Amino acid sequence: MTETLTSSPTDNTTAIGPGRLVLVVGPSGAGKDTLLGLSRAACAEDDNIVFPRRVITRAASASEENQEVSAGTFQDALTRGDYAMHWEAHGHCYALSRAIDDDIRAGRTVVANVSRTVIGAMRRAYADVVVVSITAPPDVLAERIAMRARSSDGRLESRLHRTVEETAAAPDVTIVNTGSAEYHARQFVRVIKGEKWND
Numbered sequence: 001m002t003e004t005l006t007s008s009p010t011d012n013t014t015a016i017g018p019g020r021l022v023l024v025v026g027p028s029g030a031g032k033d034t035l036l037g038l039s040r041a042a043c044a045e046d047d048n049i050v051f052p053r054r055v056i057t058r059a060a061s062a063s064e065e066n067q068e069v070s071a072g073t074f075q076d077a078l079t080r081g082d083y084a085m086h087w088e089a090h091g092h093c094y095a096l097s098r099a100i101d102d103d104i105r106a107g108r109t110v111v112a113n114v115s116r117t118v119i120g121a122m123r124r125a126y127a128d129v130v131v132v133s134i135t136a137p138p139d140v141l142a143e144r145i146a147m148r149a150r151s152s153d154g155r156l157e158s159r160l161h162r163t164v165e166e167t168a169a170a171p172d173v174t175i176v177n178t179g180s181a182e183y184h185a186r187q188f189v190r191v192i193k194g195e196k197w198n199d
Contacts, residue, residue: 015126016104018104019103019110020104020109021100021110022110022129022132024114025171027141030141031184032134035181035184036188039111039192042185049111049192050108050110052099052103053097054094054113055069057070074093084098084100085122094115096114100112130172130173131172132171132188133171133173133174134174134184175188
């Protein structure tokens with residue numbers, strides 16, 4: 001299934017900065033939520049690193065830090081211009097609040113799990129964007145998705161064979177998440193902090 005982008009870049013002609021926007025992408029089952037959760041805990045004492053909650057129109061799982069809203073509430077907020085970015089995937093709507101713009105203008109680092117389809121628009125809208133791909137081999141992805149057994153995920157086959165037509169989505173960093181979650185979370189934290197990560 002192809003993800004569909006509907007993004008809300010700002011009307012400013014100047015890209016938003018000076019803070020960094022760290023965008024996490026990757027296939028279902030890659031372990032993005034696990035690494036995000038561990039990294040959030042590791043950065044809890046650093047007020048300059050922000051992990052905003054995504055707004056979604058499906059029920060959040062135990063591993064996610066998301067805000068569930070109805071389709072109507074989502075559309076109302078979209079009409080008001082409340083979202084910095086939004087997209088649709090697997091019949092659900094996702095968004096990040098425009099409050100992230102204030103964090104980035106204040107020089108903070110914002111870390112968020114997004115669709116690859118928003119990357120091109122976000123690279124144009126923000127001055128400093130780092131894209132982190134978290135992935136794993138297909139057999140590992142299939143096993144993790146099956147174990148999760150979340151009905152709102154849709155069909156396993158469609159999630160494993162999803163395509164995204166977005167050339168600007170190439171990652172700056174790739175983490176192959178097949179080792180311990182703690183080890184890969186430490187790699188991820190180094191990326192978030194702008195440090196050397198692959199050791």
